Amino acid sequence: MATDFGEGSTAEANEYETLMSTTDVQLLKTAWRNEKAAPEILQFQVQLVKRATEQIQLMEETVEEFEESGMDPLTVSLYQMDLDRAQFLLRSYLRIRLQKVEKYMFYIRKNDNLRNRLSEPERVFVNRCIDDMEKHLGDTVLSKLPDNYQSARRQSIISEEDDMVPEPQLETFVACKSSNRFVSLRLVDSERPLEMERHDVSFVLYKVIEEKVGVDIDLV
Amino acid sequence: MHGRLACRLIKELTTGEKGQLNPFNAKLLNEVAKECSENFLVLQSLISKMQEEGLDFQTTRNADHYGALINHLSLIRNKRCLMAYVYNRAEMIQNLAWTVGLRLFELPEDIQEKLSHSEKEYFKRHSAALESYMSKVDLDLNVDMVPPKDPYIKVRVLDDVGEGIVVSDKAANFARHSMHFLKRTDAELYISRGLMEELTG
Numbered sequence: 560m561a562t563d564f565g566e567g568s569t570a571e572a573n574e575y576e577t578l579m580s581t582t583d584v585q586l587l588k589t590a591w592r593n594e595k596a597a598p599e600i601l602q603f604q605v606q607l608v609k610r611a612t613e614q615i616q617l618m619e620e621t622v623e624e625f626e627e628s629g630m631d632p633l634t635v636s637l638y639q640m641d642l643d644r645a646q647f648l649l650r651s652y653l654r655i656r657l658q659k660v661e662k663y664m665f666y667i668r669k670n671d672n673l674r675n676r677l678s679e680p681e682r683v684f685v686n687r688c689i690d691d692m693e694k695h696l697g698d699t700v701l702s703k704l705p706d707n708y709q710s711a712r713r714q715s716i717i718s719e720e721d722d723m724v725p726e727p728q729l730e731t732f733v734a735c736k737s738s739n740r741f742v743s744l745r746l747v748d749s750e751r752p753l754e755m756e757r758h759d760v761s762f763v764l765y766k767v768i769e770e771k772v773g774v775d776i777d778l779v
Numbered sequence: 780m781h782g783r784l785a786c787r788l789i790k791e792l793t794t795g796e797k798g799q800l801n802p803f804n805a806k807l808l809n810e811v812a813k814e815c816s817e818n819f820l821v822l823q824s825l826i827s828k829m830q831e832e833g834l835d836f837q838t839t840r841n842a843d844h845y846g847a848l849i850n851h852l853s854l855i856r857n858k859r860c861l862m863a864y865v866y867n868r869a870e871m872i873q874n875l876a877w878t879v880g881l882r883l884f885e886l887p888e889d890i891q892e893k894l895s896h897s898e899k900e901y902f903k904r905h906s907a908a909l910e911s912y913m914s915k916v917d918l919d920l921n922v923d924m925v926p927p928k929d930p931y932i933k934v935r936v937l938d939d940v941g942e943g944i945v946v947s948d949k950a951a952n953f954a955r956h957s958m959h960f961l962k963r964t965d966a967e968l969y970i971s972r973g974l975m976e977e978l979t980g
Contacts, residue, residue: 612918636931643927643964650923653916654877657909661873680915687908695869695901700861703812705819705854711862714855723862 583610584645589738589777591652596734596778598765599727600659600667603678611649618642656681664688665712665724733765738777744768781818781853785811785860792867800871803895808864811857818854822847872902880972881906881921887973922967932963933978934970 590604622642625635660667660677664685667673677685693711701709707716714722737755744753744767755761760779768776788807795801825847829836836844872894879886883903894902913920936953953959958978959966969975 640927640929643923647923647927650918650920651926653918654920657912657920658877662870680912683915684908684912687911688905691901691904691908692866692869694904695897696862696865698897698900699808699865699895700812700858703809704815704858704861708815708819708854708858714858715851723859725866 583607583614584648587611587645587648587652590773591648591655593773593778594652594655594659597772598729598731598733600656600663600673600676601773602676603656603681605678608649608652608678611645615642615645615649618645657684659727660685661688663725663727664692665721666726669721669724729766729769731765732762733768734760734762734779735768735772735776736760736779738775740775742771742775744771781814781849782856782860784814785857788864789860792864800868800890800893802893803868803898805895808861811861815854815857815861818850818857822850822854825850868898869901872898873905876902876906876909877921878924878971881910885972921971922964924967924971927963929963931960932966934959934961934966934975935978936975938974 586604586607590601590607594601618638619642622635622638625638660681667677667685668689674682674685696711697709701711708714710716710718710723712721712724737757737759740757742755744755744761744763746753746767747764753761753763755776772778784807788804788811791801791804791807825843826836829839829841829843829847834841834843836847875886875890879890883891883899886902891899909920935958936955939955966975966977970977
């Protein structure tokens with residue numbers, strides 16, 4: 560009996576943990592952390608952002624109703640605090656993405672794979688960013704240079720590819736955590752694969768886990 | 780000497796406090812651009828001289844070839860320095876839009892004085908792009924810059940904000956040096972403009 564009970568509670572705890580880790584707030588937090596720690600822009604979480612926005616709106620209405628109905632101010636402020644936190648997560652998530660777009664605009668636009676990770680408004684934003692930056696660079700510098708040297712992305716007319724585009728540094732170390740199951744990583748400089756159990760934290764090159772971020776591995 | 784002016788221009792980026800703009804040095808920038816044109820003239824004349832002598836520019840390796848090459852490389856180096864100067868400043872200007880405000884008049888005068896005309900234009904256009912994004916997602920991304928700890932914070936008014944402003948339906952008298960207990964989201968706007976400061980501890 561006693562052992563049964565013990566097993567039951569672990570299973571329950573696991574279930575509870577899984578349930579908690581799949582709430583939208585938790586998912587948003589994970590997406591936000593990944594985005595914050597990754598050197599390049601990640602896939603935009605369309606559905607998640609949509610749900611979060613709706614839930615925040617609903618919360619705002621609820622808090623307003625509470626305020627009007629003269630509910631206990633302490634309770635209201637607890638709800639408000641929860642709301643503020645969710646809002647911060649959402650805003651910060653979108654903000655970090657925009658700042659990455661600002662930083663790597665030329666790189667993102669010429670790379671189809673990265674461009675496809677953007678949301679529609681972000682795509683509009685990156686195009687405007689580039690237009691504005693090109694105009695500014697053109698007016699201030701490029702128009703004063705000889706004809707063959709007027710490209711914003713190439714050093715001169717004889718450059719065969721873009722050689723003046725700021726790129727994110729992917730060869731950088733990040734702290735990461737295996738999110739759901741056993742993950743095996745092939746490291747560049749070692750013959751033995753790095754094996755990570757669930758919740759194990761490792762410090763590895765971003766390039767190695769690039770494709771697993773948000774799937775098997777989350778950044779911390 | 781080739782490239783010395785451009786080096787001085789780049790150094791201007793790093794002197795002064797980190798993240799702080801120095802006045803836009805149009806004079807030096809134009810001098811470097813002029814050096815680029817001079818490089819180009821020499822480059823062209825060397826190439827045409829070789830052509831007149833009937834030499835193939837691609838394969839001949841004589842003094843004129845290397846002379847032209849030096850001028851080409853020097854021009855590219857100057858260009859990269861010029862671009863780096865303007866681009867890095869543009870990044871700082873993007874940062875201003877996030878930390879200070881989206882409107883030109885919201886920037887303190889001493890910052891405005893440091894910007895060139897084109898930089899002011901760039902600031903306006905870039906802010907407009909940001910604003911248009913924010914209105915599309917229907918979220919103001921310029922508030923809530925730090926994770927919230929408490930929904931209410933204590934602030935002191937630093938400047939005469941005026942009595943006209945209404946914070947969360949309550950009109951208070953925001954006289955200079957008066958202290959208030961406000962919703963963080965309401966106060967942040969004024970804090971970022973330097974009109975209020977948060978009191979901690």
